[in-house]
Amino acid sequence: MTVDLAGTTGRTGGDPGRSGRAGGETDAGKKRRRPFGAQPLGILFSAPYLIFVGVVFAYPVIFAVWMSFHDYFFTAPGAQVDRPFVGFDNYVTALTDPDVWRAFGNVGIFLIINVPLTVVLSIVLATALDRVVRARTFFRVAFYVPYVTASVAVVAVWLFLFSNTGLINNVLGPLAPTPSWLVNSALAMPTIALFVTWKGLGFYILLYLAALQNVQKELYESVAVDGGGRLRQFFSVTVPGVRPATFLVVLLSTITGANLFTEPYLLTNGGGPNGASTSPVLLIYQKGIEQQNPDVAAAIGVVLIVFVLVIALLQRRFVGREES
Amino acid sequence: MRSRIVTYGVLTLGALAFLFPFYYMVVGSLQTNPDPSIAGAFPHPSNLTTENFTAIDGRINLLQGLANSGIFTGGVILGTLVFGVLAGYALAVLKWRGRSATFALVLLVQVVPFQLLMIPLYVMIARDYGLSDSYLGMILPFFINSTAVVIFRQYFLQLPKELFDAARIDGAGEFRLLWSVALPLVRPALLTAVLLTFIGPWNEFLWPFLITKDASMQPLAVSLANFISTIAASTTNPFGAMMAGAVVLAAPAVALFLIFQRYFTSNDLGSGVKG
Amino acid sequence: MDAKGPITIWYSNNDAEIAWGQQMVAAWNAANPDQQVTAQEIPAGSSSEEVIGAAITAGNAPCLIFNTSPAAVPGFQKQGGLVDLSDFPDGEQYITDRSGDLADQYRSDDGGFYQLPWKSNPVMIFYNKDLFAKAGLDPENPQLSTYDEFLATSQKLKAAGVSDYAINPAPTSEFFQSWFDFYPLYAAQTGGKQLVEDGKATFDDADGAAVADFWRTVYADQLAGNEQYQGDAFADGKAAMAIVGPWAISVYKDKVNWGSVPVPTEKGTAASDTWTFSDAKNVGLFTACQNKATAWDVLKFATSEEQDGAWLNETGQMPLRKDLTTTYADYFQANPAYQRFGDQAARTVEVPNVQNSVEIWQTFRDGYSKAVIFGEGDVKSFLSDAETQIDQLAAGK
Secondary structure (H helix, E strand, O other), rough: OOOOOOOHHHHHHOOHHHHOOOOOOOOOOOOOOOOOOOOOHHHHHHHHHHHHHHHHHHHHHHHHHHOEEEOOOOOOOOOOOOOOOOOHHHHHHHHOOOOHHHHHHHHHHHHHHHHHHHHHHHHHHHHHHHOOOOHHHHHHHHHHHHHHOOOHHHHOOOOOOOOOOOOOHHHHHHHOOOOHHHHHHOOHHHHHHHHHHHHHHHHHHHHHHHHHHOOOOHHHHHHHOOOOOHEEEEEEHHHHHHHHHHHHHHHHHHHHHHOOOHHHHHHOHOOHHHHOOOOOHHHHHHHHOOOOOHHHHHHHHHHHHHHHHHHHHHHHHHHHOOOO | OOHHHHHHHHHHHHHHHHHHHHHHHHHHHEEOOOOOOHHHHHHOOOHHHOOOHHHHHOOHHHHHHHHHHHHHHHHHHHHHHHEEEEHHHHHOOOOOOOHHHHHHHHHHHHOOOOHHHHHHHHHHHHHHHHOOOHHHHHHHHHHOOOOHHHHHHHHHHHHHHHHHHHHHHOOHHHHHHHHHHHHHHHHHHHHHHHHHHHHHHHHHHHHEEEEEEOHOOOOHHHHHHHHHHHHHHHOOHHHHHHEEEHHHHHHHHHHHHHHHHHHHHHOOOOOOOOE | OOOOOOOEEOOOOOOHHHHHHHHHHHHHHHHOOOOOOOEEEEOOOOHHHHHHHHHHHHHOOOOOOEEOOOOOHHHHHHHHEEOOOHHHHOOHHHHHHHHHHHHHHHHOOOOOOOOEEEEEEEOOEEEHHHHHHHHOOOOOOOOOEHHHHHHHHHHHHHHHHOOOOOOOOOOOOOHHHHHOOHHHHHHHHOOOOOOOOOOOEEEOHHHHHHHHHHHHHHHHHHOOOOOOOOOOOOOOOOEEEEEEEEHHHHHHHOOOOOEEEOOOOOOOHHHOOOOEEEEEEEEEEEEEOHHHHHHHHHHHOOOOHHHHHHHHHHOEEEOOOOOHHHHHHHHHHHHHHHHHHHHHOOOOOOOOOOOHHHHHHHHHHHHHHHHHOOOOOOOOHHHHHHHHHHHHHHOHH
């Protein structure tokens, strides 16, 4: 049972002043200030979620931050150990470790490849998908399928495809790089970026498809009347029209990229040749769990979170915000 | 006309590139000996077999793994549907103090990497709550999916205000509003969120691995990840066995998606992102 | 420490070891109905140490784990997770009687035994007799005892094209991979030295350089691959040699016509004097255990002469027992293929029992991978940089 909201959307979409706020201040009779807002039931509705976040999330995060300022390691219950406060020592250790810098650098390489590629491919494919009528189901399924499958499942195929004697190298013949893809310090991270882009594209196509519905058809027509072809329509109507979606895509793919763990872990055990595909989260895992240095790991984690927040703020400034 | 060919051309090329690894995965799972040559991509009938499936089933119990994955994922979907919808509705439709702070929290939760929280979480859930080796312990950190909350909020935002005002004037309470007015309108969108929420726990292999020592409780993603990293090397056709396991893990997700994908029609996702 | 009652144990997850584990548990349970043992396979993972560490933290570790890696013991000890077996009245005695001189490598800094040395897999060179014959080499007396000989033999194998690689140790960067390329040869070259002794790294010297240069040549001449092979390269005929312990015999026996020799040294050493890496796995008794006295009794039972014999029979891995070949002379006579390993088991080197053990090995591996496997940067600086870092780690940073 599908409901076509296009009609109502057009209406609310056309009134920026009312975007996103139901029960806005212009409602007659709601002018009096109430301490908990007009519908305090909202607090009740959100309570389970907030409790969940508080328990499952807030406590570990606060604990992690606390750990990053102390000399800490996990002990059996009942074991007595010193846990001295060490100020910024862990941060110094983390930030003077070349491995950490390389890991952040790797994430940078990853983002530079993955984010623009994701945006371009998903907007192009979404536009194309929006326009076709025949075999639409087939195409849609083709693009979403990688997204719904587990990395664990798919990684093994890629390992095989990109290995020294794998199909890709067989096809490329003499052009195949040596050492081959995933063991090549220069190519390891780009290969992972390619894999993650391929895998995540379905989700972003979905976001763009939805945003495309809001671009009014008349705009295309007016460009066409002026003699503009498909390409011109794409650049002057589509791209600006889906700007909020672009922001969301950029933001989400950045967050996912910065927190990359599964792919480096599975595709290049232990971080690839010479640390060429180590990611900060992989380091957190290694240091915190394998090497039992959760204090340094926590420091890396805090730095990572700050790093992501800064990038997110920059993106918001330059790419534009989502209007809601 | 030309542009139509270009469009279909681009899509077809894209679709082939996207599907090829899956085709290769299925081919790999059915081959007796892995054949990385170009010819191997189109397998010879004599090289086909189902023994890879039996091999991996002998080492990790596929059915039990699937069942565990199902319970884990089901629990998360339940929590997200019940409490996530409530939160999304509150964030979109109701006006209350702390609303924007809560939304900021929903976004912030997604920024923090799970691996950072893993051990404190483990200590809390296993030691303090005593929930190790239990499904509840597995489900707890994932119970309400924050991305889904964002999606629910978006859907509810698209519903016209007038609908709610009219119902309120008629004396409907908020809960009634949610249940009888808002939910039916976004039901197809709920399905979208369910499908997206499904993917997380179905594919999660680190947390369940930590929290359950008992091999019979482990979801399939965990068993497969461990198989690939440790046991595969000692089987006869490691690649084939891995592919067989991968096919089994991917199949339900893909099947579910195929069945429900028509609800993904762009109209419903609602102008999930306003333009 | 005196409590008795039911306990839980974990054992390894490969077939032969599971079989042994089950019969051991059954035998104990039959004789001790009020102290039942519940057993389970250790949860599999790329590194089971994480699971054990997490279990210690949560307080739900089992009483005994029959697969405790010596490299992880310092970490578990620091966590307060392991019981000092010397605290049992007969602890010290039992361990030293059973293992003799080898036991000393397993003591911790405070002199106590936080692990029971259980069994080892002395690392040796396996070679494929058929492939050697095909390449025109003598399959019964291969020239593999000096570095020069080893390299020349490998070059011949490569030139003859009988396999992709002469030898193919795993080139990946997990902290434990150096145990199967650098460390066995280092043990042999130095006649039994550990990587770290008396809190100081030992490998930045002529011996360490000789071993590292040897492997550098192997990789530079592409006698070994720098990409991970999914599966066992030796079993699949992709490599003519392997460097591994006797547990692999059960994997190879039907697939490869194999022979074994000790690892090479620079100038060659007699087989009866050659040392190697032990690849030992030991048993830990964990503080979370309620009934420690029972756990200790079960441990003694499981490592008794009878049970060690059953272990040897079932798995072919060497119990860390002194006078191994004489105690089980019958077995070795019936299984001559294992005789060499039985001999070798008396000369094995363990990973150093020092703080930050895992991190030390990871640091070493990262540098080794860069300089030796991928040839970026030179061996000399790798050894000296690694030494500086490891000295700090061993001192507790």
